[in-house]
Amino acid sequence: MGKGFFINKTVGIVGIVLAAGAIATIIALSVVYSQEKSKNNENEVKPTGAVTTPVPTTEPSNEPWDQWRLPQTLSPQTYNVTLWPRLQPDATGLYIFRGLSSVVFRCVEKTNLILIHSNKLNMTLQPTLTALGSKPAPIIESIVMHTKTQYMAIHLKDELTAGESYELYTEFVGELxxxxxxxxxxxxxxxxxxxxxxxxxxxxxxxxxxxxxxxEPAMKAVFHITLYHDPATVALSNGEIALKVNITVDDTFVTRTTFAPTEVMSTYLLAFIVSDFGFIEQNIDKLQIRIFARQEAINAGQGEYALSVTGTILKFFEDYYNVPYPLPKSDQIALPDFNAGAMENWGLITYRETALLYDEEISSNGNKERIVTIIAHELAHQWFGNLVTIRWWNDLWLNEGFASYVEYLGADKAEPTWNIKDLIVLNDVHRVFAIDALASSHPLSSKEEEIQRPEQISEVFDTISYSKGASVLRMLSDFLTETVFTQGLQTYLDHFKFNNTVYTDLWEHLQRAVDSSTSTPPRSVQDIMDRWVLQMGFPVVTINTETGQITQEHFLLDPETKPDRPSEFNYEWFVPISWTKKEAAQPLYWLFDDNWVLANINVTGYYRVNYDNENWERLLNVLQTSRQSIPVINRAQIIDDAFNLAKAGIIETTLALRTTLFLASETEYMPWESALDNLDYFYLMFDRTEVYGPMQTYVGNKVEGLFDYFTRLTNWENLPPGHTDQYNQVNALRVACSTGLEACTTLVKTWFEQWMENPNVNPIKANLRSAVYCSAIAAGGEKEWNFAWEMFEKATVASEKDKLRAAMACATEPWLLNRYLKYTLDSNKIRKQDATSTIISIASNVVGQPLAWDFVRANWEYIFKQYGGGSFSFSNLINGITKRFSTEFELQQLIQFRDDNAHIGFGSGTLAIQQSIERTTANIKWVKKNQETVLEWFINPL
Incomplete structure (x- = not known):
């Protein structure tokens, strides 16, 4: 294998190497929240004797309160925050919380304006300003609430003095x-x-x-948190409990829990929770590790797996970063309602239940992997993101991409027999290629001025930031070597701890590590990586084995489209090339022979590879005759590259289809998963056409051997020995049943009928449940669906509820699916956190897709307002319900949907609308060009 950089558009391979204490009491407020909402319905709070300034009603001005970014005139230092959440509704049926807060800030530049964020809070007392220096504080002239930009603007009669510190005190009430x-x-x-x-x-x-x-993330401070709560509940926050006392406030007996001050940190990492959860714990080298969850879940042992791996992962990252864990405790808590998968709050990480809780009898191997990787992801953030934080959200990719890369390293330490690091290729690299190959993709890092509004910030929490970020950082670690990469990372964290950075700060420290090593890339780290970070997309590298020539070009799924953004780098990249040959003893930089050549070994590079026709034929032959001579990751790569090159019109579609011929004898998970992922596109395009029948026959013939293999190996009663073998067992069952293999459908129906006859004893193995539930419900009717719904409502393990919730979308009766869609608008039936994923599951069903599309169009305004324009789920929802679109009629419907709802907006799904239009346009062209050829090939595969 050789390694080097491809620098120009056309070269030959030459082997280049390449705050104050907590507040004591909370003032009892006599006004209920509903009254406050009515009283404060106007846009301002008027202090006694102050002159009121109304909110402007004209177009946004250049005034600071009309800007989305805070001015740099004030710098917070410490907060004292006291909150009293009410866990019972008031007389009007609302849940409220009351609070008081004081923030000490330093005046950096003289100003007569205090801008501080406040959203959906009603001030119940006039804010007060106190000077902490020798000069008195200016008098507050007026206070104006700017709901659009979410500011409380405090106008002062005189200016604050630069260099002096002040304290702003507020009392407020909000809705819980x-x-x-x-x-x-x-x-x-x-x-x-x-x-x-x-x-x-x-x-x-x-x-x-x-x-x-x-x-804002750069506005770091120290936080002193105090919570008032019912004595039967437990309060948690980022810091340890410093003091806990029972007192009476306003005739109510409560517990006041005061927490130790935090380290200097950003507001987005704060967390405070009041619950009656249970917990389990262990101490490792004086570090307290606790897992919190519903008492029923704790009693059932569902937190044990998370507890068993947390200490191992924490210690791994301490060594990896060469920085001790910076806090005295690590709490992790599973919440019944949580929109994200997890959140890395410093010292108090919050999770969906499915991301933290594991039941040995009910949870699957996939559930277990999800838990260990998400724990590793969030623990990685405790240093990279929390200790050292991005300056602004335009560099979110650095936070999330890094954690998405090293989560595999942390999980591998906890589960070393799984070979989990290989799965980044399927889960991240191949996944993000599909998005980054669109002309409407975006660079990893944008300019700060492009990411301003809350919905724009939410929009960057996407596949590009997470999966492309992970992919390019993995590539960087590979070509620099892991030793050099971690050396630079360690000095970066040590230098910037408790501070904020931009991504180029990491490049600088990696460059220092390169300079002190024997590694000599042809350009600086920044020169190389800016091309991957500042321009969207990625290259396809074409290797001509007859001439030894290599070329690169920007890979687009629809080559007729033009990127939305110009690139100063002209869409050229510095590409690290790694390759192997059949005759490994020969010099690797010579390609002029008759042996097959394979590039991008283990897919460490973020690029696709194309070859001359002769080399493609040689690779197809070796897959058929001696596939083990090609690494298993690269068997998956060959399939994924070929199918996507065919979608872009670079190679023939029949050549891509021929990469699946060897699957009849393949038993490894990664090639099978790659093939099924790519064939899924064919199903999306053709499951409403005459292609569907021959395609089902072909796939069924190929999977029959895999089904028989697992029948012999496990008899469907036991688990295969390997981690990914367990996944492939699921693939064998799912695909065999979906293509109508009688032995499979009989097996599935028998299991499900046995369960229906005795609901208290589920005979279906945990790993197989998702596939069995879906197949049985698809083959059944109302009886099977209603049974699944009953089991869903009774389930106490979150992962089991998720399996049933997804499986109910497999029904083939339209009225059942329409009823299910209506359930998503009722949070008593489907939790808000699960609504969008449920709609997407229904849209994935060929019967449910038009129903889901009609449903979303009819209810868009309600969905948008109910779930919030900043929800991370909107881009997934829009992409999920439109991925099957492949006709002019559907394209026009999509454009009409965009135009009809422009006044409502799409929030974090704004870019997804454009991507869906682009993808639909490409689908139309592809189907028109390929349908007849694909039909003929499936009838007579060669």
């Missing part, structure tokens, strides 16, 4: 809503009793919904 953002409530039932949890999700811009604050 079920909107999954800021300080919100989560509800569940335990033993028939309704329980309420007060919890938080601050990222990216919702700390301002909990208390007035300077809500």
């Amino acid at each position: 809503a079920d909107d999954l953002g800021g300080f919100y409530r989560s509800e569940y039932y335990e033993n028939g009793v309704k329980k309420v949890v007060a919890t938080t999700q601050m990222q990216a811009t919702d700390a301002r919904k909990a208390f007035p604050c300077f809500d």
Whole structure:
């Protein structure tokens, strides 16, 4: 194998190497929240004797309160925040929280304006300003609430003095809503009793919904948190409990829990929770590790797996970063309602239940992998993201891409027999290629001015930031070597701890590590990586084995489209090339022979590879005759590259289809998964056409051997020995049943009928449940669906509920699917956190797709307002319901949907609308060009 950089557009291979203490009491407020909402319905709060300034009603001006970014005139230092969430509704049926907060800030530049974020909070007392220096504080002239930009603007009669510190005190009341953002409530039932949890999700811009604050990541401060709560509940926050006392406030007996001050940190990492959860714990080298969850889940042992791997992963990252874990505790908590998968709050990480809780009898191997990788992801953030934080959200990719890369390293340490690091190719590299090959993709890092509004910030929490970020950082680590990469990373973290950075700061420290090593890339780290970070997309590298020539070009699924963004680099990249040959003893830089050549070994590079026709034929032959001579990851790569090159019109579609011929004898997971992922596109395009029947026959013939293999190996009663073998067992069952293999359908129907006859004893193995449930419900009717719904409502393990919820979308009766769609608007039936994924599951069903599309169009305004324009789920929802679109009629419907709802907006799904239009346009062209050829090939595969 050789390694080097391809620098120009056309070269030959030459072997280049390449705050104050916590507040004591909270003032009892006599005004209920509903009255406050009515009283403060106007746009301002008028202090006694102040001159009021109304909110402007004209177009946005250049005034600072009309800008989305805070001015750099003030710098927060410490906060004292006291909150009292009410876990019972008031007389009007609302859940509220009351609070008071003081923030000490330093005046950096003289100003007569204090801008501080405040969203959906009603001030119940006139804010006060106190000077902490020798000069008195200016008098507050007026206070104006700017709802659009979410500021409380405090206008002063005189200017603040540069270099002096001041304290701003506020009292407020807010709604403890079920909107999954800021300080919100989560509800569940335990033993028939309704329980309420007060919890938080601050990222990216919702700390301002909990208390007035300077809500930007660079505005770091120390936080002193105090919570009032019922004595039967437990309060948690980022810091350890410093003091816990029972007192009486306003005739109410409560517990006041005061927490130790935090380290200097950003507002989006704050967390505070009140619940009656249980927990389990262990101490490792004086570090307290705790897992919190519903008491029923803790009693059932569902937190044990998370507890068993957390210490191992934490210690791994301490060594990897060469920085001790910076806090005295690590709490992790599973919440019944949580919009994201997990959130890396410093010292108090929050999770969906499915991302933290594992049941040995009910949860699958996939559930277990998800838990260990998400824990590793969030623990990685405790240093990279929390200790050292991006300056602004345009560099979010650095936070999330890095954690998405090293989560595989941390999980591998916890589960070393799984070979989990290989799965980044399927889960991230191949996944993001599909998005980054669109002309409407975007660079990893944008300019700060392009990411301003909350919905724009939410929009960058996408596949590009996570999966492309992970892919290019993995590539960087590979060509620099892991030793050099970690050396640079360690000095970066040590230099910038408790501070903020931009991505080029990491390049600088990696460059220092390169300079002190024997590694000599042809350009600086920044020169190389800016091309991957500042321009969208990626290259396809074409190797001509007859001439030894290599070329690169920007890979687009539809080559007739033009990128939305010009590139100063002209869409050229520095590409690290690695390759192997049949005759490994020969010099690797000579390609002028008759042996096959394979590039991008183990897919460490973020690019696709094309070859001359002769080399493609040689690779197809070796797959058929001696596939083991090609690494298993590259067998998956050959399939994925070929199918996508064919979609772009670079090679023939029949050549791509021929890469699946060897599957009849393949038993490894990665090639099978790659093939099924790519054939899924053919199903999306053709499952409403005459191609469907021959395609089903072909896929069924190929999977029959895999089904027989697992029948002999496990008899469907045992688990295969390997981690990915367990996944492939699921593939064998799922695909065999979906293509109508009688032995499979009989097996599935028997299991499901046995369960229906005895609901208390589920005979279906945990790993197989998703596939069995879907197949049985698809083959059944109302009886099977209603049974699944009953089991869904009774399930106490979140992963089991998820399997049933997805499987119910497999029904083939339209009326059942329409009823299910209506359930998604009722949070008593389908939790808000699960609504969009349920709609997407229904849209994935060929019967359900038009129903889901009609449903979303009819209810868009309600969905958008109910779930919030900043929801991370909107891009997934739009992409999910339109991925099957492949006709002019569907394209026009999509464009009409965009235009009809422009006045409502699409929030974080704005870019997804454009991507869906582009993808539909490409689908139309592809189907028109390929349908007849594909039909003929499936009838007579060669």
